[in-house]
Amino acid sequence: xxxxxxxxxxxxxxxNLSISRASEALHTSQSGVSRQIQLLEEALGVQxxxxxxxxxxxxxxxxxxxxxxxxxxxxxxxxIKRVGEDFSQKNTGMLTIATTHTQAxxxxxxxxxxxxxxxxDVVLTIHQGNPTQVAEQVVSxxxxxxxxxxxxxxxxxxxxxxxxxxxxxxxxxxNHPLLTxxxxxxxxxxxxxxxxYDFAFTGGSLVKRIFNQAGLEPKVVLTAIDADVIKxxxxxxxxxxxxxxxxxxxxxxxxxxxxxxSHLFPVSTTxxxxxKEAFLRDYVYDFISLLVPKLSRKAIxxxxxxxxx
Numbered sequence: 001x002x003x004x005x006x007x008x009x010x011x012x013x014x015x016n017l018s019i020s021r022a023s024e025a026l027h028t029s030q031s032g033v034s035r036q037i038q039l040l041e042e043a044l045g046v047q048x049x050x051x052x053x054x055x056x057x058x059x060x061x062x063x064x065x066x067x068x069x070x071x072x073x074x075x076x077x078x079x080i081k082r083v084g085e086d087f088s089q090k091n092t093g094m095l096t097i098a099t100t101h102t103q104a105x106x107x108x109x110x111x112x113x114x115x116x117x118x119x120x121d122v123v124l125t126i127h128q129g130n131p132t133q134v135a136e137q138v139v140s141x142x143x144x145x146x147x148x149x150x151x152x153x154x155x156x157x158x159x160x161x162x163x164x165x166x167x168x169x170x171x172x173x174x175n176h177p178l179l180t181x182x183x184x185x186x187x188x189x190x191x192x193x194x195x196x197y198d199f200a201f202t203g204g205s206l207v208k209r210i211f212n213q214a215g216l217e218p219k220v221v222l223t224a225i226d227a228d229v230i231k232x233x234x235x236x237x238x239x240x241x242x243x244x245x246x247x248x249x250x251x252x253x254x255x256x257x258x259x260x261x262s263h264l265f266p267v268s269t270t271x272x273x274x275x276k277e278a279f280l281r282d283y284v285y286d287f288i289s290l291l292v293p294k295l296s297r298k299a300i301x302x303x304x305x306x307x308x309x
């Protein structure tokens with residue numbers, strides 16, 4: 001069994017069992033990938049993949065265990081590499097953050113700007129997705145840090161630390177009838193076409209649940225992953241918007257009016273997640289502290305250490 005075989009195995013799984021896409025990602029030939037997987041199976045004495053002709057159909061039961069262990073081994077090897085880099089190349093490297101649009105647009109900019117000034121030789125990359133995609137990127141090792149609301153906190157392989165709490169507001173065009181019908185209620189909001197987050201994003205599922213618990217079905221005419229898109233279509237008169245309170249800026253959004261509705265919804269918590277077994281480089285700790293000052297290196301290290309017992 002060779003390390004290259006484990007890398008090929010994990011890449012095939014990452015590429016949904018497509019050897020052609022895996023070979024492209026690995027910059028090698030399909031025949032080379034197939035041969036190494038065949039040698040791995042011969043060495044282990046079990047089939048990792050079930051096949052239909054030359055096509056891989058699924059991962060076998062023993063294959064699932066092997067894939068999980070292989071992924072863990074590769075992550076551990078990556079951590080060993082990072083230890084060396086942290087001592088030999090202290091202020092250079094890469095930092096990948098997975099997050100939702102709302103966090104990337106309204107929560108991260110200040111910390112990102114300061115971090116890039118402090119660490120100009122660290123390549124910082126931001127991947128955007130829904131909370132599930134964010135969590136899975138961190139679990140797989142594609143991202144070092146995940147920042148999202150709700151479902152990221154349900155992954156056993158992640159250490160999730162609370163960043164801050166937030167709630168929602170309604171935005172309307174100027175002179176909208178709701179502005180003279182305060183305080184707002186779920187019943188009043190449900191009377192108008194609603195534009196809000198996609199229910200896979202940023203508390204959207206919680207919003208749907210709160211309306212359903214009240215026996216109401218909101219008239220959702222458009223969903224989006226981007227608060228700016230929501231505000232654009234509110235400006236066009238397509239409906240009222242329901243979004244994170246931090247996404248409204250009175251100066252920038254001068255054509256809209258905002259009404260706080262935090263009395264109608266429970267607060268949501270944005271979490272920062274890292275893999276429990278991850279080795280975090282010094283500059284990763286520094287970025288986290290810039291983003292959330294209460295999350296000091298000592299606090300994060302202590303929390304990570306506690307997960308290993």
